[in-house]
Amino acid sequence: MEIVGSGWEHLILTNGMARWSINGPRTAEPAAIDPPCLVWLIDSGGEAQSNRVPLDDRRALDAALNVRAGPPDRPPDIDEPDLEHPLGLLLAQLYRSALFSIDESPASRRAESLRASDSTSNSEFWDTFVRDNIRLDPRYARYSAWALNSTGPPPWDEFRWLIEQMLAMTPPRAGLIVLPDRQVCTAADREAAGRQWAPTTRLANSTFHVLGRWADALSDSRVRWLLADFAPIDHYERLVGTIAQIWAQGDSWFGNPEQYRPRFGRLLERLWRSFVQAGGTGTGYLSALNDREREQALELLQTGGSPAIGAALAYAGLVNAKPSRFFEWQSFLTSALQWRVIEPGPGTTELVHALVSLRPSVDHVAARLRFVAEYMDDERWSKTVQETLGFVRLKRRDVSRPAYDAEIELEPGVDLVRDPRIVMLAREALRYRGPKGVRIKSGADVLVVAARGPAVASIADHIKSAPWLDTSDMDLLIEESAGFDSWLADETA
Numbered sequence: 001m002e003i004v005g006s007g008w009e010h011l012i013l014t015n016g017m018a019r020w021s022i023n024g025p026r027t028a029e030p031a032a033i034d035p036p037c038l039v040w041l042i043d044s045g046g047e048a049q050s051n052r053v054p055l056d057d058r059r060a061l062d063a064a065l066n067v068r069a070g071p072p073d074r075p076p077d078i079d080e081p082d083l084e085h086p087l088g089l090l091l092a093q094l095y096r097s098a099l100f101s102i103d104e105s106p107a108s109r110r111a112e113s114l115r116a117s118d119s120t121s122n123s124e125f126w127d128t129f130v131r132d133n134i135r136l137d138p139r140y141a142r143y144s145a146w147a148l149n150s151t152g153p154p155p156w157d158e159f160r161w162l163i164e165q166m167l168a169m170t171p172p173r174a175g176l177i178v179l180p181d182r183q184v185c186t187a188a189d190r191e192a193a194g195r196q197w198a199p200t201t202r203l204a205n206s207t208f209h210v211l212g213r214w215a216d217a218l219s220d221s222r223v224r225w226l227l228a229d230f231a232p233i234d235h236y237e238r239l240v241g242t243i244a245q246i247w248a249q250g251d252s253w254f255g256n257p258e259q260y261r262p263r264f265g266r267l268l269e270r271l272w273r274s275f276v277q278a279g280g281t282g283t284g285y286l287s288a289l290n291d292r293e294r295e296q297a298l299e300l301l302q303t304g305g306s307p308a309i310g311a312a313l314a315y316a317g318l319v320n321a322k323p324s325r326f327f328e329w330q331s332f333l334t335s336a337l338q339w340r341v342i343e344p345g346p347g348t349t350e351l352v353h354a355l356v357s358l359r360p361s362v363d364h365v366a367a368r369l370r371f372v373a374e375y376m377d378d379e380r381w382s383k384t385v386q387e388t389l390g391f392v393r394l395k396r397r398d399v400s401r402p403a404y405d406a407e408i409e410l411e412p413g414v415d416l417v418r419d420p421r422i423v424m425l426a427r428e429a430l431r432y433r434g435p436k437g438v439r440i441k442s443g444a445d446v447l448v449v450a451a452r453g454p455a456v457a458s459i460a461d462h463i464k465s466a467p468w469l470d471t472s473d474m475d476l477l478i479e480e481s482a483g484f485d486s487w488l489a490d491e492t493a
Helices: 058-065 080-084 086-097 106-116 123-134 138-148 158-168 187-192 201-219 221-226 231-248 257-275 291-301 306-317 323-338 348-356 362-374 378-389 420-431 471-479
Strands: 012-014 019-023 038-042 394-398 406-410 437-442 445-450 452-459 462-470 489-492
Touching (some): 086 138, 123 221, 201 221, 231 257, 231 291, 231 348, 257 323, 306 348, 306 362, 406 420, 420 445
Parallel strands (some): 406 437
Antiparallel strands (some): 012 019, 012 038, 452 462, 462 489
16 A cells, blocks of 8 residues: 655554555555455544545445435436436436536445444534535536536536426326436337236335425535535426426326325425425425525526426416315415415416316415415414413304404413403404404403494403503504503403
């Protein structure tokens, strides 16, 4: 083993378990080391004096790590026979077009194998190792020029061209899909040749697993650090286009498309949670950016057709959905509409028709998505407000009374006059569905508050009232963290 450089004469070579003295530019005796492993130089005290490097027997190392020479040609889930089906070919082309998952890259797999042979833990070293090795991946060249100037649209290639054509020409079922070096034949071609057209169950399952992992990786901060600041924008557009391409083929690619519709819906949830997710944990790619970065990212997103494609996918994913599904989507749909990540446009109607055989207008698609994003019912509202304000029990219902048309029941023992939470509760109740007034009850105590008018409370058989109170007065009380007692005065015992 030859050592390059100078100043090493007094150092010792080690792999973390054994040590070898140095004689000239070589070890004093043969170092019996089986790859894969790392070696480095240390001083007599055991302190590292060089970087850690893989054993320089590249052939043995690559064989041990099962690292295939040449560019990767398909995801690990897709086998060679799967490439006989257009679904497998499409996934292979998508895999060759971008580095979606850092963990699936040869550089990351090589680092994990080498890390297992290293007795020390140095995260900075391994981060640098992955960064340097990932630049050897043939897909990295797509990002290198864009990384220097991320203000323009994502890199252009044949696959991105395919996505951009989707709105101008809705993907025909069983039609040709142009790839760089080949075409996918039609169902008629396959049937004439006597070949099976429907994918195997394993291939169908692998498709959703692969796309789901790549969707989850959109929020991986390493994608920005290792590739380009706005690489997730490029990845998102490719995934949106691919999901639409696959779904639009319907029974041409899947024997029973209805069987897979729920799986497309769950895949879309993973995609937008990872890419948007502003509510709850706020761990999505866009929500993690600062305001300036997010503004730049959204500008880049508007240079392509993904907002209109996303609108068609969201509409199709919510067909016949129940309110429980609405609530699951609200954590990302509200922000996706606000940020125009999802926005109906030219081509959305035809794409919806290709997906679910409906032809809604652009306005109808927009209205439907807004309805889902803003939907609320009494059960959900009650649970949300209860958890937010910290009540033990809260139940709302509609009633028909001259002074109020909403009623809320709390657990006994809540001070309806002095507790500041009651002001916030009344304000939220008047904002929700805009009733003329609300009646709040805790045990035998009752408080009635109008949106604009008198307020009356019956507390332990004592009547307190105010001749006039409106929502602006409640907003002032909320700012002061005060209860209704500063407005209500005793009337009679």
